[in-house]
Amino acid sequence: MSTFDLTKSSVRELNAALHTLKDDTNDTLWSVLNPNGEHSIAAGVDAAVAINVQGSVGYFCGGMNKRANIVVDGSAGQGVGENMMSGRIHVKGDASQSAGATGRGGLLIVDGNASARCGISMKGIDIIVKGDVGHLSAFMGQNGRLVVFGEAGEALGDSIYEARLFVRGPVAGLGADCIEKPMRDEHKAELIELLAASGQDHKVDVAEFRRYGSARKLYNFNIDNAGAY
Amino acid sequence: MCGIAGLFIKDAKLEPELGSLLAQMTSTLCSRGPDSAGFAIYSRGAGSRAKLTISGPSAGFDIGAVGERLAAALGHDATSAVRYSHAIITLAHDDVERAEQWLAENHPEITVMSGGKSLEIYKEVGYPDDVAKSFGIAGISGTHGISHTRMATESAVTTNGAHPFSTGPDQCLVHNGSLSNHASLRRELRREGIKIRTENDSEVAAAYLTKQMRDGQTLGEALKSSLDDLDGFFTFVVGTERGFGVLRDPIACKPAVMAETDRYVAFASEYKSLTCLPEIAKAKVWEPKPATVYFWEHA
Numbered sequence: 001m002s003t004f005d006l007t008k009s010s011v012r013e014l015n016a017a018l019h020t021l022k023d024d025t026n027d028t029l030w031s032v033l034n035p036n037g038e039h040s041i042a043a044g045v046d047a048a049v050a051i052n053v054q055g056s057v058g059y060f061c062g063g064m065n066k067r068a069n070i071v072v073d074g075s076a077g078q079g080v081g082e083n084m085m086s087g088r089i090h091v092k093g094d095a096s097q098s099a100g101a102t103g104r105g106g107l108l109i110v111d112g113n114a115s116a117r118c119g120i121s122m123k124g125i126d127i128i129v130k131g132d133v134g135h136l137s138a139f140m141g142q143n144g145r146l147v148v149f150g151e152a153g154e155a156l157g158d159s160i161y162e163a164r165l166f167v168r169g170p171v172a173g174l175g176a177d178c179i180e181k182p183m184r185d186e187h188k189a190e191l192i193e194l195l196a197a198s199g200q201d202h203k204v205d206v207a208e209f210r211r212y213g214s215a216r217k218l219y220n221f222n223i224d225n226a227g228a229y
Numbered sequence: 230m231c232g233i234a235g236l237f238i239k240d241a242k243l244e245p246e247l248g249s250l251l252a253q254m255t256s257t258l259c260s261r262g263p264d265s266a267g268f269a270i271y272s273r274g275a276g277s278r279a280k281l282t283i284s285g286p287s288a289g290f291d292i293g294a295v296g297e298r299l300a301a302a303l304g305h306d307a308t309s310a311v312r313y314s315h316a317i318i319t320l321a322h323d324d325v326e327r328a329e330q331w332l333a334e335n336h337p338e339i340t341v342m343s344g345g346k347s348l349e350i351y352k353e354v355g356y357p358d359d360v361a362k363s364f365g366i367a368g369i370s371g372t373h374g375i376s377h378t379r380m381a382t383e384s385a386v387t388t389n390g391a392h393p394f395s396t397g398p399d400q401c402l403v404h405n406g407s408l409s410n411h412a413s414l415r416r417e418l419r420r421e422g423i424k425i426r427t428e429n430d431s432e433v434a435a436a437y438l439t440k441q442m443r444d445g446q447t448l449g450e451a452l453k454s455s456l457d458d459l460d461g462f463f464t465f466v467v468g469t470e471r472g473f474g475v476l477r478d479p480i481a482c483k484p485a486v487m488a489e490t491d492r493y494v495a496f497a498s499e500y501k502s503l504t505c506l507p508e509i510a511k512a513k514v515w516e517p518k519p520a521t522v523y524f525w526e527h528a
Contacts, residue, residue, distance in 0.1 A: 056500055058499060059499075075500070077486075077499065096484070134518075
């Protein structure tokens, strides 16, 4: 196991070491001590390794992540897992704004709350938040799924494309072109599958979730409006 | 960008460490605002007397000489003490107006940074760590304090353009963000008799709160009405003689994180700034909600 103590090494040294990992590396278990809210911890990793961060992190932790399994034993600042491609990031505390922003793939799990703009412009990432999410979550979400065990703030799914949203608690308000859709059996099955894949099944009853998505009125050109241009 | 740190002490035993903790918190915010820095410290000490913090036109100006002359002109046991480029005049409450008048007549180049019972404001152009060191912030004790590191957007990099801004006795405000309607609001507030010295947008926010409180609102109410009247991006941290408040605009683009224990309440732009605080691992740490007023007050 490789251990990096960030009171002794810099984030730049940690990330440089992680970026040199080859596909056949035997160095698959990494431990990061004393992260102390530093920014960009384990950003840009492209290797199937496990990285345990023992404390709270600053901005952009695990940004652009590919294949790595990152666990943050604390809370995360803005943009955790932003533009993530694949792999998995698990935040055991809360996440600040723009968690999983523009993520293209992989799984982000937040045990606590995520604040504003969670999953903004998501493009294929799956995000599971066990607490609440703040306003403008899944704003312009194009693809992927956002699952919220708690409540969602104002303007959920504003200007949404094809991201799929499942929220168990109350939603303060839906954004433009975001509507509630019926939760049919196939959606329940989809949610069960997602929760099972992330080890979160049996913790919640999928029947308690409501489904939200795009009314598809905003982003499709409507020929009836041609005269307006 | 800009950085904000604030510390409100609940356990009086921690008061001697206020300056030291605030300086450490601010140190991690240097990269967010390398242009200038400022510190508002609410200290005990003046007792039944008033305090004015004054500053000259440049750091090299002999502020001590002006302070001595002012104290002598005021009489009534007024004193002057120099802290780097600023001087703190301790005087009778009834003499505050006289002091301001004397300065305006004899030294129009002097700025009154703050006035009141407990507030002292120290601010200068320069790298925040250097500014904190020059003023000896780490050695100051107090009940609460707010600091700011500035990356200028709306007005020039000058001492008077640095935060915190004080537009009323023992009131101060720091701001991360930018306001769009500050020009029209400045005109209105000046018409209402509120003193605004600079062309800075954040000073207008401070002046707005001063006006609301002058007209009878509490700080909490004044913050709430600012949500309707101020247009732009903001995270504010404000101080009054006994109080400490936080407000973010409804969109909440500007970062904010808070921590609370039995001993203190702390605010910072980044979690990293909070890591120097005692027992931070056991503190309740959270992100303040948008358009929600948070306020603490000493009994």
